[in-house]
Amino acid sequence: MKPVLVIGGGVAGIQAALDLADRGLKVHLVEKSPSIGGVMAQLDKTLPTMDCSICILAPKMIECSRHPNITIHTQSQVKEVAGGAGNFDVKVLKEPRSVNESKCTGCGVCSQKCPTKVRNDWQEGLADRKAIYIMFPQAVPLTATIDRDHCLYFQKGVCQVCSKVCPSGAIDYEQKPEEIDLNVSSIVVATGFQEYDPSELKEYGYGRFKDVLTAMEFERLVCASGPTGGHLNRPSDGKLAQRVAFIQCVGSRSHKKGYPFCSSVCCMYATKEAVLIKEHDPASEVNIFYMDLKVFGKGFQQFVDRAKSHYGVVYIRGRPGEVRMNPVTRDLTIWYEDTNTGDVTSKEADMVVLCTTMIARPENKELAEALGLELDEWGFFKPLNPLTNPIETGLPGVFICGCSHGPRDIPESVAEASGAAACAAEVARRFM
Amino acid sequence: MKYTLYLGCTVQSEQFGLEASVRETMPRLGVELEDMKGASCCGFPALSSVSKVGWHYLSARNLAIAEEMGNDFLPLCNGCHLSFVETMHYLEADPDLKNLINTHLEKEGLQYEGKVKVVHLLEVLHDRVGEKKISGELVKPLEGLKFASHPGCHAIRPSDIQKVDDPEDPRKLDNLIKALGAETFDYPEKIDCCGSQLAVASGRTTLKIAGDKLQAVKSYGFDGLVTTCPFCFKMYDGRQRAIKGALKDSSLDVPVFYYTQLLGLALGFRPERLGLQLNQSPVDGLVERIME
Amino acid sequence: MADSDEREVKFISLMLSRAVSGMNAEVCDQCGKCSSACPVSKEIEGFNPRQMIGKVALGKNEELLKGEAIWTCTTCLKCRERCQEEISPYDVILILRNLAYRAGYNYPSGYDDFVKGVKETGFISAPQSVRGRDGGRVTRSDLGLPEVLGPTDMELFRGIVDGIVKAGKRN
Numbered sequence: 001m002k003p004v005l006v007i008g009g010g011v012a013g014i015q016a017a018l019d020l021a022d023r024g025l026k027v028h029l030v031e032k033s034p035s036i037g038g039v040m041a042q043l044d045k046t047l048p049t050m051d052c053s054i055c056i057l058a059p060k061m062i063e064c065s066r067h068p069n070i071t072i073h074t075q076s077q078v079k080e081v082a083g084g085a086g087n088f089d090v091k092v093l094k095e096p097r098s099v100n101e102s103k104c105t106g107c108g109v110c111s112q113k114c115p116t117k118v119r120n121d122w123q124e125g126l127a128d129r130k131a132i133y134i135m136f137p138q139a140v141p142l143t144a145t146i147d148r149d150h151c152l153y154f155q156k157g158v159c160q161v162c163s164k165v166c167p168s169g170a171i172d173y174e175q176k177p178e179e180i181d182l183n184v185s186s187i188v189v190a191t192g193f194q195e196y197d198p199s200e201l202k203e204y205g206y207g208r209f210k211d212v213l214t215a216m217e218f219e220r221l222v223c224a225s226g227p228t229g230g231h232l233n234r235p236s237d238g239k240l241a242q243r244v245a246f247i248q249c250v251g252s253r254s255h256k257k258g259y260p261f262c263s264s265v266c267c268m269y270a271t272k273e274a275v276l277i278k279e280h281d282p283a284s285e286v287n288i289f290y291m292d293l294k295v296f297g298k299g300f301q302q303f304v305d306r307a308k309s310h311y312g313v314v315y316i317r318g319r320p321g322e323v324r325m326n327p328v329t330r331d332l333t334i335w336y337e338d339t340n341t342g343d344v345t346s347k348e349a350d351m352v353v354l355c356t357t358m359i360a361r362p363e364n365k366e367l368a369e370a371l372g373l374e375l376d377e378w379g380f381f382k383p384l385n386p387l388t389n390p391i392e393t394g395l396p397g398v399f400i401c402g403c404s405h406g407p408r409d410i411p412e413s414v415a416e417a418s419g420a421a422a423c424a425a426e427v428a429r430r431f432m
Numbered sequence: 433m434k435y436t437l438y439l440g441c442t443v444q445s446e447q448f449g450l451e452a453s454v455r456e457t458m459p460r461l462g463v464e465l466e467d468m469k470g471a472s473c474c475g476f477p478a479l480s481s482v483s484k485v486g487w488h489y490l491s492a493r494n495l496a497i498a499e500e501m502g503n504d505f506l507p508l509c510n511g512c513h514l515s516f517v518e519t520m521h522y523l524e525a526d527p528d529l530k531n532l533i534n535t536h537l538e539k540e541g542l543q544y545e546g547k548v549k550v551v552h553l554l555e556v557l558h559d560r561v562g563e564k565k566i567s568g569e570l571v572k573p574l575e576g577l578k579f580a581s582h583p584g585c586h587a588i589r590p591s592d593i594q595k596v597d598d599p600e601d602p603r604k605l606d607n608l609i610k611a612l613g614a615e616t617f618d619y620p621e622k623i624d625c626c627g628s629q630l631a632v633a634s635g636r637t638t639l640k641i642a643g644d645k646l647q648a649v650k651s652y653g654f655d656g657l658v659t660t661c662p663f664c665f666k667m668y669d670g671r672q673r674a675i676k677g678a679l680k681d682s683s684l685d686v687p688v689f690y691y692t693q694l695l696g697l698a699l700g701f702r703p704e705r706l707g708l709q710l711n712q713s714p715v716d717g718l719v720e721r722i723m724e
Numbered sequence: 725m726a727d728s729d730e731r732e733v734k735f736i737s738l739m740l741s742r743a744v745s746g747m748n749a750e751v752c753d754q755c756g757k758c759s760s761a762c763p764v765s766k767e768i769e770g771f772n773p774r775q776m777i778g779k780v781a782l783g784k785n786e787e788l789l790k791g792e793a794i795w796t797c798t799t800c801l802k803c804r805e806r807c808q809e810e811i812s813p814y815d816v817i818l819i820l821r822n823l824a825y826r827a828g829y830n831y832p833s834g835y836d837d838f839v840k841g842v843k844e845t846g847f848i849s850a851p852q853s854v855r856g857r858d859g860g861r862v863t864r865s866d867l868g869l870p871e872v873l874g875p876t877d878m879e880l881f882r883g884i885v886d887g888i889v890k891a892g893k894r895n
Contacts, residue, residue, distance in 0.1 A: 203761075203806060249755075253753065253808070254808035254809070255751075255808060255809050255810050256807070256808050256809070256810045257808065258808065291753055291755045317756075318755070318756035318760060319755035319756055319757045319760075320757070320760055321756075321757050321758070321759075321760030321761030321762075321802070321806055322760070322761060322806075335760045335761065336756065336760045337756035337759040337760040337765070337772070337774065338756075339754060339755075339756040339759075339774065342769075342772060342775070344759055344760055344762065344765040344766050344772070345766075
């Protein structure tokens with residue numbers, strides 16, 4: 001049988017790849033960034049069980065790398081697709097790491113010695129990385145990569161310290177972009193999501209006030225592998241944040257700035273993050289400002305009930321009007337109406353977390369064009385029929401799963417990934 | 433640069449000290465002002481709450497006169513500026529309303545076509561004259577003084593129909609204060625309302641709203657408050673004594689200026705030429721310091 | 725003249741009734757962003773733009789027209805600026821005020837003074853002499869300022885304003 005292509009190496013893509021590979025099918029797993037793992041690798045804990053996220057994901061990531069049926073292509077993107085179900089000709093473009101993958105041992109010495117600091121996007125900008133770097137400690141593959149846009153050698157022709165210190169001689173500045181031609185029977189699209197940028201909602205002060213964070217930034221801050229080792233030291237002055245406010249529906253449920261849809265998982269992840277704070281410090285004060293509580297999943301209502309009664313997380317029904325910062329103390333004030341009581345008042349906090357909407361990745365556009373798929377008005381992939389064929393697309397042999405077609409949580413993404421894998425496997429067998 | 437000057441009710445009948453400071457300072461910055469004949473109230477808030485058509489009629493007739501005169505239109509009051517911008521917006525959106533108003537304007541031999549450009553004082557000073565020109569003309573830089581910027585609600589909102597400055601993080605008045613050699617910084621209450629429009633219905637609450645702001649300004653160590661709206665100015669300056677009474681805060685003494693008054697002092701003009709004798713807030717100490 | 729009056733009465737009537745229904749109050753999620761930004765809501769318990777929009781959405785306009793709340797807005801426009809459903813409590817309140825005036829309900833007498841001033845002088849009031857900080861009285865001409873000239877034909881202007889305001893009073 002021909003192989004199957006899985007586009008996107010997040011938890012959905014990983015699940016689909018493993019399902020297919022375990023069935024005996026060959027899989028090409030194409031991932032844009034230097035490592036598979038996606039957003040789930042960045043999270044601290046998962047809900048409602050509060051398991052360590054990377055601890056659950058990493059074994060699957062390793063399984064992908066060791067599975068004889070799976071070939072992982074990182075720093076790769078699908079550029080062109082021709083043909084149809086049972087016979088897709090795919091051109092994949094692989095960006096050079098400038099590091100020989102078979103020689104690199106992931107020791108990290110290159111990174112230590114590199115003189116150039118760059119904003120670490122994986123740490124959501126809360127820390128720096130080097131121009132040569134390994135994406136995160138559990139990266140798969142555990143291979144360094146050079147960011148040519150910031151590397152002194154590629155920009156100015158100087159330095160080359162990494163090649164001098166690498167004990168395996170793995171640095172290869174001459175690496176070129178590589179075109180990989182694949183012929184596959186079916187395709188699973190699992191490109192995931194990105195976080196809405198709340199800068200345009202200026203009333204919340206994101207960008208102006210350093211201690212107003214997005215949810216992803218918070219996840220990195222509270223995570224033990226984060227910039228502060230998991231301690232809630234706020235970015236502006238390092239003060240330990242004991243009073244934290246969560247603002248829900250940032251960038252969602254909005255016809256002006258943001259998106260009109262509900263982002264589905266934010267109520268739950270805010271609850272999870274609130275519980276995390278309380279676990280770190282039971283004396284902390286945590287308030288969640290919400291419009292509605294979306295507790296649609298199994299165990300969700302109970303999780304919220306526990307957060308309230310056992311942990312003491314306070315839920316206030318009211319979308320805050322604004323966040324203000326005291327210029328002297330840097331403490332934040334949230335103005336809100338408690339719509340249950342009608343009180344218009346304010347609350348002080350050391351840190352504010354904006355629970356931002358999951359939005360479509362901009363790469364979807366290019367990919368949709370290459371595949372010949374339709375995107376909805378917000379850039380998400382469109383299913384054939386949202387009710388009866390939610391993971392099929394308009395194209396036979398191409399399936400979507402996970403956040404590539406809208407906001408959803410990990411269990412849903414994983415279930416859909418298995419569904420997409422089954423559909424893709426069926427196509428592979430049909431065209432044997 | 434030539435502008436048709438629109439004074440507005442508050443300035444011309446009461447706060448004409450501010451008018452004096454505008455007339456005195458503008459020529460030095462290369463801005464020529466032409467007076468209107470036959471102007472009337474802009475209608476906001478005089479008629480807007482009881483007769484929306486009456487409101488738009490009043491604004492439209494001033495716009496029609498300005499259209500004939502040909503220059504860009506410069507009201508000195510935030511409220512008037514918003515009134516003109518809103519009226520243009522509504523008349524454009526509703527041709528029937530525009531026609532109805534034009535039948536009234538015809539009686540005075542006027543016609544509104546919506547062709548005039550309404551500008552705000554902040555736009556003229558910041559975007560057209562520019563901070564560099566202002567800084568270049570300084571005779572007495574206001575060094576060592578810190579002023580709180582109060583652009584006023586009607587200058588910065590609603591941002592869908594007027595783009596004078598950013599509605600959440602306005603900086604133009606701040607930059608203009610710095611152009612005078614003074615200091616300023618962002619403070620949380622900057623975009624809060626002065627409460628003036630509430631005076632008609634509830635005097636006490638107005639004073640509390642205005643007072644909260646003055647107390648905040650004082651708490652940050654500012655030497656004074658600067659605004660570009662005569663309505664706000666009247667509240668913070670003219671009614672400061674009443675505010676102090678209502679808040680039971682006898683030590684609340686905040687010097688309040690209209691921007692062109694400070695501008696005039698920095699350009700070397702005498703205080704009496706800038707209407708400063710009419711400010712009710714305690715400005716003397718600061719004026720003396722600046723004039724030394 | 726009588727014809728144009730009638731036309732105007734009908735126009736105003738239609739405009740006001742359409743205006744409220746065109747303002748999307750039914751889309752309101754009752755999130756509270758408007759009230760939490762409102763400087764008056766902070767101070768006065770009876771004033772809450774969120775609740776007002778809620779009432780309009782349920783067709784309870786009459787209640788609002790008869791009450792004091794609609795006259796207590798300070799027109800700061802924060803509600804309009806911040807609402808993410810593009811509803812403007814400020815604009816709704818302005819129309820409700822016009823409707824209340826039309827229906828003959830109570831309103832602050834200050835608005836009568838405004839209308840009177842405009843009809844008599846073309847402005848809210850004629851220029852006054854103002855007391856300076858030193859106690860002395862100062863006039864416009866003391867500061868070398870030009871005389872204020874209102875509408876050239878005051879009688880004509882007065883008639884027009886009067887006509888429009890009255891047309892808004894009739895049903």
